Amino acid sequence: MDAFAALPPALPLAVALSGGADSTALLLACVERWPGQVQAWHVHHGLQAAADDFERFCAGLCARLEVPLQVRRVDARHAPGESPEDAARQHRYAAFDALADASRAAQPIRTVLLAQHADDQVETMLLALSRGAGLRGLAAMPAQWQRDGMAYRRPLLQVPGPAIRAWLRARDERWIDDPTNVDARYTRNRIRADLLPALEAAFPQFRATFTRSAQHAAQAQQLLTELAEQDLQSVGTPPRIEALQALSMARQANLLRHWLASMHGQTPSSAQLTELLTQIAACRTRGHRIRLKVGLGHAERHGDRLLWRPGNGGTGTS
Incomplete structure (x- = not known):
């Protein structure tokens, strides 16, 4: 063996x-x-x-x-x-x-x-x-x-x-x-x-074909991670909302998943991520408030930035 x-x-x-x-x-x-x-x-x-x-x-x-x-x-x-x-x-x-x-x-x-x-x-x-x-x-x-x-x-x-x-x-x-x-x-x-x-x-x-598919998925995920790291450098940490909005929805989702996982150890559900993307797209005025449950905490707007804080979150409002 x-x-x-x-x-x-x-x-x-x-x-x-x-x-x-x-x-x-x-x-x-x-x-x-x-x-x-x-x-x-x-x-x-x-x-x-x-x-x-x-x-x-x-x-x-x-x-x-x-x-x-x-x-x-x-x-x-x-x-x-x-x-x-x-x-x-x-x-x-x-x-x-x-x-x-x-x-x-x-x-x-x-x-x-x-x-x-x-x-x-x-x-x-x-x-x-x-x-x-x-x-x-x-x-x-x-x-x-x-x-x-x-x-x-x-x-x-x-x-x-x-x-x-x-x-x-x-x-x-x-x-x-x-x-x-x-x-x-x-x-x-x-x-x-x-x-x-x-x-x-x-x-x-x-077994061989499934293993090969897993390897392909791992390679594709590595590319997504590298893209998320590049986007995060340009968007900033924590992310600037206006810079996020300049990205495609798919790149926003990829970046947010990476930011939440790498910086905060959080994995948002699909529903949470979809609602967060919706709120980011709608955030066009100074008075727009973002406060959403994401993972074991909540994402919220603070000035021009998107923050994540541990603890119970509320629901999104505009």
Whole structure:
């Protein structure tokens, strides 16, 4: 399983190890390729009774492979109205940040490898489609990125999930299955159980073609981001309303999404963004007031500028 040629990681590296088939295979492949240069990081999410079993499995595997194992325990319960998957992801990356900080005192880790594979990428794209996502959502999971100075890589994104399990079985390796992966309450699990087999039957190459589409979407999104950065430089930060109005509606929307995400960590709904664009177009007099709920705060006019403030917002008036 040579999935590292396109994205060779900087060493030493850490493998995010859950104990499932995918991360188990990734750890085994890395240890074989870079002996003495690999750690395993396990995040105990505290969400189910089986979490202790995951940790014990990871400890046994790492002891057998003579790989250092770092464990971080978190309380990954989600807040009301928050996606359980998003909450777990946020806690997981916060745990990675803490493990990276701890590693700097001894053997600084330069790369963290994650085990998501081609099936995971397809599931992510289908979830994005079901939510009416734009290019950023259709780009699904990036193969590489930086976070707080740490390089993250997903070397298995073009490797089918069944191939990973076949590779493990051929080596007589065990793994541990997460019981929540068959819980039909979760949309991702229904996609895995019902849609992926149908796609396999109708389009046997769907993993490769979906992955290619995600790459195209990621490239297009990169261009939109670069355009938004250029427009933001000319429009100013915070944006000048008159300069915004000089742009096409599509470029205004692109700029506002980028400004809200990059400067304030906010993602407006389609309805919020549409109403904001309508108010900006109508803002032709000094007395025109803009105050709209956007994300977890509100956008408002202040002089000739558009501001975003945290907290509850009102509705637009003119």
